[in-house]
Amino acid sequence: MKHSIFLIVFLPIIMGAQSNFEKAEDLFQEEKYEQAQTLFESLYSSNPSNLKTIEYLGDIAGQSKNWDKAIVYYKKLKELKPAEADYHYKYGGAMGMKAKESNKFKALGMIDAVKASFEKAISLNPKHIDARWALIELYIQLPGFVGGSESKAIKYSNELLQISTVDGYLSRGHIDEYFKRYEAAEKQYKKAVALTGSKTSYYKLASLYKNKMRDPEKAKSILESYNDKKNQGRLN
Incomplete structure (x- = not known):
């Protein structure tokens, strides 16, 4: 009887939440980001610990180049699930983009955190391809006096060659x-x-x-x- 009451009372609520999440996902896939954001924010307000909802909100913020907001969402993901490599990668990516758009002095203060995030992603997932690409880009674009290093970029390219041969060739060509x-x-x-x-x-x-x-x-x-x-x- 208790189970029946639970189903009668809560199942419509659960199904409604699932439906809204699916609608939000569909809108995101259709690149209707503002509409998707409205739905995801509503879902987030009722369940602020749902990892997928937070990730989508971070991704939407990234699409609109709102790096501050993206950083907040990705940071929360790291805190909720610190062993997930992709969350560290996305946090580092948002930090990197913010640094790129900031003044030089502020950007210099963010570089170590960006590197650390990508390196953490690799330590959690030794086969993480995107984090290595990100570090390659970082090391070839940074001036030498703030840590830029072609040899380090090549090191990560060589690692890619062992994980994904085509990424190894493409990354070395890019360098x-x-x-x-x-x-x-x-x-x-x-x-x-x-x-x-x-x-x-x-x-x-x-x-x-x-x-x-x-x-x-x-x-x-x-x-x-x-x-x-x-x-x-x-x-x-």
């Missing part, structure tokens, strides 16, 4: 491209193309030809090759 070693970058991107034939690999190579090596005909040829193979069903 070479950043430092204007275009022929070396070309070789790495070609390895990625040969390995998987992924859209990303083809587009990185085409972009290199068009924007850095000033060879639009090669870029066009690469993209045509990709489209032909895709139409023939020869790509994954």
Whole structure:
């Protein structure tokens, strides 16, 4: 009898919450972020410890480049579930974007926290690909006097090569491209193309030809090759 009363009283409430969450998810997937945010905030007010709701709110804040709000949500995720690598990665990413848009003095004070967040993600998940990409980007863009280091970027690229070969090739190509070693970058991107034939690999190579090596005909040829193979069903 008690179970029956519970179902009669609370099941409609539970089902309504599930329905609203699904609606909010659908709106998010449709990139209707403002509408999704309204629903997620309502869900958050009734259950402020729901991890997925908090994560979506952080992601929506990130989409609107409201880094302060994103940082608050991702920080709460870390506190609620400190062993989840992705939460540290997202927190570091939001901190990094805030630092990028801040004045130099403030940004310098945030760099250590950004690095630590990405490193924590890797320590929790040794196969975390995105955290390594983020550290590569950080180390190649930072000036040397505040911790920038091509050798450290290459270290993480080498780690990617062991975890995901294509990410290893693409990341090493990205490093070479950043430092204007275009022929070396070309070789790495070609390895990625040969390995998987992924859209990303083809587009990185085409972009290199068009924007850095000033060879639009090669870029066009690469993209045509990709489209032909895709139409023939020869790509994954």
